[in-house]
Amino acid sequence: MYNFIVNPNSQSGNGLKIWKKLEGELINRNVKYMVHFTKRPKHASQIARELTKDNKKTTIIILGGDGTTNEVINGIENPDTVTLGYIPTGSCNDFARGYGLPLKPLDALDVVLNNAHYIRPVDNGVVVTDNGSTKFCSNGGFGFDAVISQKALKSKLKKFLNRIKLGKLIYVFILLKELFFYKPMDATVTIDDKTYLFNRLYFVAFTIHPYEGGGMKICPDANPFDQKIDLCVVYDIPKLKILTLFPLIFLGKHVNLKGVKVFQGHNATIKMSKPTAVHTDGESYGKHKSLSLKCTPDQVKLILNK
Ligand SMILES: Nc1ncnc2c1ncn2[C@@H]1O[C@H](COP(=O)(O)OP(=O)(O)OP(=O)(O)O)[C@@H](O)[C@H]1O
Numbered sequence: 001m002y003n004f005i006v007n008p009n010s011q012s013g014n015g016l017k018i019w020k021k022l023e024g025e026l027i028n029r030n031v032k033y034m035v036h037f038t039k040r041p042k043h044a045s046q047i048a049r050e051l052t053k054d055n056k057k058t059t060i061i062i063l064g065g066d067g068t069t070n071e072v073i074n075g076i077e078n079p080d081t082v083t084l085g086y087i088p089t090g091s092c093n094d095f096a097r098g099y100g101l102p103l104k105p106l107d108a109l110d111v112v113l114n115n116a117h118y119i120r121p122v123d124n125g126v127v128v129t130d131n132g133s134t135k136f137c138s139n140g141g142f143g144f145d146a147v148i149s150q151k152a153l154k155s156k157l158k159k160f161l162n163r164i165k166l167g168k169l170i171y172v173f174i175l176l177k178e179l180f181f182y183k184p185m186d187a188t189v190t191i192d193d194k195t196y197l198f199n200r201l202y203f204v205a206f207t208i209h210p211y212e213g214g215g216m217k218i219c220p221d222a223n224p225f226d227q228k229i230d231l232c233v234v235y236d237i238p239k240l241k242i243l244t245l246f247p248l249i250f251l252g253k254h255v256n257l258k259g260v261k262v263f264q265g266h267n268a269t270i271k272m273s274k275p276t277a278v279h280t281d282g283e284s285y286g287k288h289k290s291l292s293l294k295c296t297p298d299q300v301k302l303i304l305n306k
Helices: 010-028 043-052 066-075 094-098 105-113 144-154 156-163 169-181 239-251
Strands: 002-006 033-037 058-064 082-088 117-122 125-129 132-136 139-143 185-191 194-207 229-235 260-265 267-280 283-295 300-305
Touching: 002 010, 002 043, 010 033, 010 058, 010 105, 010 156, 043 058, 043 066, 058 066, 066 094, 066 132, 066 283, 082 094, 082 105, 105 300, 125 267, 132 267, 139 144, 139 283, 144 169, 144 194, 144 267, 144 283, 169 239, 185 229, 185 260, 194 267, 229 267, 229 283, 260 267
Parallel strands: 002 033, 002 058, 058 082, 082 300
Antiparallel strands: 117 300, 125 132, 125 283, 139 194, 139 267, 185 194, 185 267, 194 229, 229 260, 267 283
16 A cells, blocks of 8 residues: 655645546556645655654655655654655656656656566765754755755745746756855764864765756765765865856866865764855755764665666
8 A cells, every 4th residue: 555645735736636647657556545735834744744643664755845755754753664665756856866756757657556566775874053954855955055945945936837847947047146244154064983174164965866956966976875974075166166066066077176175974963154055855954054964774674677
């Protein structure tokens, strides 16, 4: 039996339309399922908690964007009893990209339902701050990239752009506006006991798989099965050069440029000279001065395309 957690509001309301199409397919194929609609932010965590609290084997299929996937991961009580499937209906869908899953919902449903798939334990990260911790399944950011993501979440323009299937453009608009005001800061980054000092740091992106922000290969060599966190630090670059950097990130060609450093490790600690924005999977995690990162030892299993 499949438990579908559906965010009808993903991609600014398209989630519901997509679910209706998929539900027709489930009925045609005589598939046994239950559907649980999310009714508000964080509700996906609550649903996932309810579905997994009794330690029985459960299959959960997420229909939503990266934010919904983050909420489900954070709600699951006993990760090793859970098999996850994923139908991307968000505006970024980096989780699907990171695991080579189809971006078209009907094709993604096919991966879940057909026997031509395999199931593998996958990495999830955890961010620990002074105020608590949260898990992430794709990526996060500390600094300027988190400012962009937090502003995008509040943007009314995002809704409009999603409606005309250009949701990703919002990040370009906000980048251009916020870059003008952003003040880079000093920071230290410690990876597996080695500490690096950065001046004029813009942001540290941290990832499980290569993708962030709707297809940017921010850490091209990240491997979602290696129990390591990958980091990309951007620092000490003139602001105008940052603009030329972003198109290169889509191709993963930024990593050897001056002002960009990529790292990989089991543990990382980042300390900023002042509190700054944090995002996890595109969702806001407030402002912090320091945080630590690692992969969770307990892994969920994910249905993957052969
Ligand atoms: N019924 C609902 N009404 C309003 N918001 C909801 C509802 N259900 C979930 N949400 C919120 O919707 C937000 C966006 O969801 P999600 O990230 O899945 O889609 P997206 O923003 O379109 O995709 P992406 O993260 O890939 O850009 C999440 O923060 C979630 O908490």
